Amino acid sequence: xxxxxxxxxxxxxPAGVPGQEERVAARVAELEHKLGDPTDETNEVSxxxxxxxxxxxxxxxxxxxxxxxxxxxxxxxxxxxxxxLERIDTLVRVMRSVFRRDVTLGLGYGVTSFMAGVNVWTEGxxxxxxxxxxxxxDGGKVSVAYHELAHGNDFVRNEFEAxxxxxxxxxxxGEKQVINNADRAAAWVLFGRTNPAPGSRSHSVFFxxxxxxxxxxxxxxxxxxxxxxxxxHLSGLHFxxxxxxxxxxxxxxxxxxxxxxxxxxxxxSAVPGMALGATDTSLRTVVRxxxxxxxxxxxxxxxxxAKATLSAAFLDLLICDSLSxxxxxxxxxxxxxxxxxxAATKYLxxxxxxxxxxxxxxxxxxxxxxxxxxxxxxxxxxxxxxxLSLGHAGSAACQATIIPQLPRLARxxxxxxDPAPAxxxxxxxxxxxxxxxxxxxxxxxxxxxxxxxxxxxxLPSGTPEERTVxxxxxxxxxxxxxxxxxxxxxxxxxxxxxxxxATFALADRYTVLLAAASxxxxxxxxxxAEDPFLADPAWAAAALHRLARRLGQNPPDLPAAAxxxxxxxVLRRFHDRTSYDLxxxxxxx
Amino acid sequence: MPVxxxxxxxxxxxxxxxxRIALYLKRQPAEIDPTVPLAEYGLDSxxxxxxxxxxxxxxxxxLEPTAAWDYPTVQALAEHLIKEFDAAKGGxx
Ligand SMILES: Cc1cc2nc3c(=O)[nH]c(=O)nc-3n(C[C@H](O)[C@H](O)[C@H](O)COP(=O)(O)OP(=O)(O)OC[C@H]3O[C@@H](n4cnc5c(N)ncnc54)[C@H](O)[C@@H]3O)c2cc1C
Numbered sequence: 001x002x003x004x005x006x007x008x009x010x011x012x013x014p015a016g017v018p019g020q021e022e023r024v025a026a027r028v029a030e031l032e033h034k035l036g037d038p039t040d041e042t043n044e045v046s047x048x049x050x051x052x053x054x055x056x057x058x059x060x061x062x063x064x065x066x067x068x069x070x071x072x073x074x075x076x077x078x079x080x081x082x083x084x085l086e087r088i089d090t091l092v093r094v095m096r097s098v099f100r101r102d103v104t105l106g107l108g109y110g111v112t113s114f115m116a117g118v119n120v121w122t123e124g125x126x127x128x129x130x131x132x133x134x135x136x137x138d139g140g141k142v143s144v145a146y147h148e149l150a151h152g153n154d155f156v157r158n159e160f161e162a163x164x165x166x167x168x169x170x171x172x173x174g175e176k177q178v179i180n181n182a183d184r185a186a187a188w189v190l191f192g193r194t195n196p197a198p199g200s201r202s203h204s205v206f207f208x209x210x211x212x213x214x215x216x217x218x219x220x221x222x223x224x225x226x227x228x229x230x231x232x233h234l235s236g237l238h239f240x241x242x243x244x245x246x247x248x249x250x251x252x253x254x255x256x257x258x259x260x261x262x263x264x265x266x267x268x269s270a271v272p273g274m275a276l277g278a279t280d281t282s283l284r285t286v287v288r289x290x291x292x293x294x295x296x297x298x299x300x301x302x303x304x305x306a307k308a309t310l311s312a313a314f315l316d317l318l319i320c321d322s323l324s325x326x327x328x329x330x331x332x333x334x335x336x337x338x339x340x341x342x343a344a345t346k347y348l349x350x351x352x353x354x355x356x357x358x359x360x361x362x363x364x365x366x367x368x369x370x371x372x373x374x375x376x377x378x379x380x381x382x383x384x385x386x387x388l389s390l391g392h393a394g395s396a397a398c399q400a401t402i403i404p405q406l407p408r409l410a411r412x413x414x415x416x417x418d419p420a421p422a423x424x425x426x427x428x429x430x431x432x433x434x435x436x437x438x439x440x441x442x443x444x445x446x447x448x449x450x451x452x453x454x455x456x457x458x459l460p461s462g463t464p465e466e467r468t469v470x471x472x473x474x475x476x477x478x479x480x481x482x483x484x485x486x487x488x489x490x491x492x493x494x495x496x497x498x499x500x501x502a503t504f505a506l507a508d509r510y511t512v513l514l515a516a517a518s519x520x521x522x523x524x525x526x527x528x529a530e531d532p533f534l535a536d537p538a539w540a541a542a543a544l545h546r547l548a549r550r551l552g553q554n555p556p557d558l559p560a561a562a563x564x565x566x567x568x569x570v571l572r573r574f575h576d577r578t579s580y581d582l583x584x585x586x587x588x589x
Numbered sequence: 590m591p592v593x594x595x596x597x598x599x600x601x602x603x604x605x606x607x608x609r610i611a612l613y614l615k616r617q618p619a620e621i622d623p624t625v626p627l628a629e630y631g632l633d634s635x636x637x638x639x640x641x642x643x644x645x646x647x648x649x650x651x652l653e654p655t656a657a658w659d660y661p662t663v664q665a666l667a668e669h670l671i672k673e674f675d676a677a678k679g680g681x682x
Binding site: 154156157197198199200201257258261400401404405407408411440441442444491492493495496497498 | 609612613614615626627628629631632633634635636637638639642643645646654655658659661
């Protein structure tokens with residue numbers, strides 16, 4: 001089967017009716033226009049203003065006003081409920097415009113409500129979905145209140161109680177801590193213990209609307225101060241016998257852990273790719289510095305190490321975007337496989353972005369340490385980004401989600417599954433609506449890595465760049481074979497969170513392999529698409545080269561022309577003001 | 590090497606499960622009380638999926654990933670497995 005020959009594009013539709021691609025492109029353009037050029041000092045959401053807000057520990061009021069006027073909340077509400085949400089990959093593109101400017105706004109304005117929302121879209125009844133949609137479409141916020149300091153990622157031991165009351169309904173008792181927007185949300189999605197028994201069937205999810213609650217029985221706890229996202233309203237909630245009606249229960253009683261692990265596959269696939277926007281800005285900032293700063297009678301950009309570092313950061317962004325694309329489109333196309341891809345994305349993307357930022361900081365030199373001025377946004381983004389790997393399932397917890405699935409994947413999936421549909425990798429193709437009901441806890445299939453195996457027979461090998469791609473694809477296949485051997489012989493004690501560090505390393509290698517499979521898939525599908533850069537094997541060869549080196553493989557030397565091609569693209573996009581991701585989207589600045 | 594799903598008893602499965610869980614938790618099988626919820630021993634929710642994977646591997650029998658949540662002790666799970674095995678046999682006959 002030869003995939004990758006049909007031209008990319010949306011299916012036929014009546015002339016004049018905008019399709020999904022036109023809708024998302026228009027939405028991104030609208031937000032870019034409304035938020036304006038962030039390097040323009042007169043803009044009320046310029047980097048300078050955003051830095052001032054951050055110093056003051058405030059979320060940008062002007063930014064929130066602009067996003068309110070654009071009704072960004074509608075992007076978190078499915079179209080069936082009156083909103084604009086139709087695809088997860090397109091939501092990521094829209095949110096990137098916000099994260100490019102300010103991670104605080106990204107999380108504090110929106111993502112928190114979206115995280116709360118996926119629970120209700122997944123298991124809420126029609127009335128709950130309608131009420132949730134109403135709050136967001138009216139400009140309200142909803143908190144997602146799962147976390148308790150005492151238990152962290154081990155949320156199955158959470159104690160906050162929603163005890164079924166004898167008169168019907170529930171009684172809330174206890175505390176939720178470090179909850180975004182707890183103070184100002186119109187509603188909270190609460191994760192509460194409904195049964196004192198230990199285990200994974202003792203918690204339930206509740207959609208608690210503030211308006212209906214007895215205000216004398218709960219209070220908002222003082223705000224936390226954090227290293228990053230300093231404008232986010234992080235506080236807590238304390239409840240003391242607060243009655244909650246029966247209608248607040250989302251899904252079935254006792255199925256809260258299952259709901260969380262299913263619904264959050266969507267947000268874990270999506271949020272890392274949104275935050276990629278912050279690294280895009282950081283790269284852009286360092287490119288500006290490198291072009292402007294003169295040393296040794298040259299610009300910093302002429303120093304080979306600096307130049308290579310910037311190209312590497314761009315490649316990391318393309319790698320992250322490829323994995324993010326596959327994971328978010330998998331929600332639609334391979335929902336039963338998403339548990340692994342979401343965990344892989346939530347683990348690897350923040351890690352690669354954080355490492356890329358560190359490398360960029362070396363080029364920025366002492367200016368990386370300055371909190372204001374032309375390059376000040378860099379230190380803010382570098383402080384803000386780690387929240388990605390901390391919150392909403394930490395990196396190790398994501399690896400621990402993958403580990404128990406490895407033996408089964410090794411036995412049943414690898415080298416036997418069919419490849420993913422080509423649509424998984426096609427940036428601009430339409431998708432059917434989000435199949436919330438089809439998300440499953442674990443599946444034992446992996447068609448993303450199967451695509452890599454299938455690609456080996458299909459990849460061209462005419463040019464040196466193409467031969468590099470092909471050679472690395474073969475190395476990745478060997479890697480999968482080694483993973484299969486290791487995965488199928490994992491000792492029982494290595495199949496839980498208590499697994500050996502070597503087993504966590506195995507999960508790490510697997511995520512890198514999934515990223516490589518995504519890069520190959522995206523390039524294969526882009527070969528016939530309009531974008532000449534994505535169609536060119538140079539970026540794929542260079543990106544795979546980085547991934548291969550990361551795995552300690554000994555890839556063949558990257559053709560010098562491929563490096564030059566990537567460097568030229570870094571410069572072109574800087575001058576043309578287009579995004580450092582798969583989309584090459586026009587930016588306001 | 591999968592073993593057939595016939596010829597098991599609640600006792601034999603209890604022994605198998607106890608030994609397997611002891612391995613996960615790096616404890617002695619004798620320390621695993623079949624009536625104590627697995628979560629009490631620190632087996633986390635996702636690790637319970639491993640157990641289902643192991644059952645699949647050793648008995649060639651596919652179980653819901655949440656079986657160890659719904660039958661949270663060794664004993665409850667052993668009884669559930671016997672029922673499932675019997676039902677599968679009935680279905681195949
Ligand atoms: C800025 C910010 C905003 C937040 N907003 C919200 C919010 O709106 N709503 C909300 O509910 N929560 C929120 N949180 C809380 C966040 O979800 C928790 O902090 C996080 O899930 C738990 O993190 P922890 O570091 O306490 O983890 P812990 O579980 O204490 O982890 C500590 C370490 O233990 C190890 N570890 C933990 N689990 C495993 C495992 N399974 N396998 C192997 N090793 C493991 C890892 O090394 C880990 O780093 C927010 C947090 C921050 C920082």
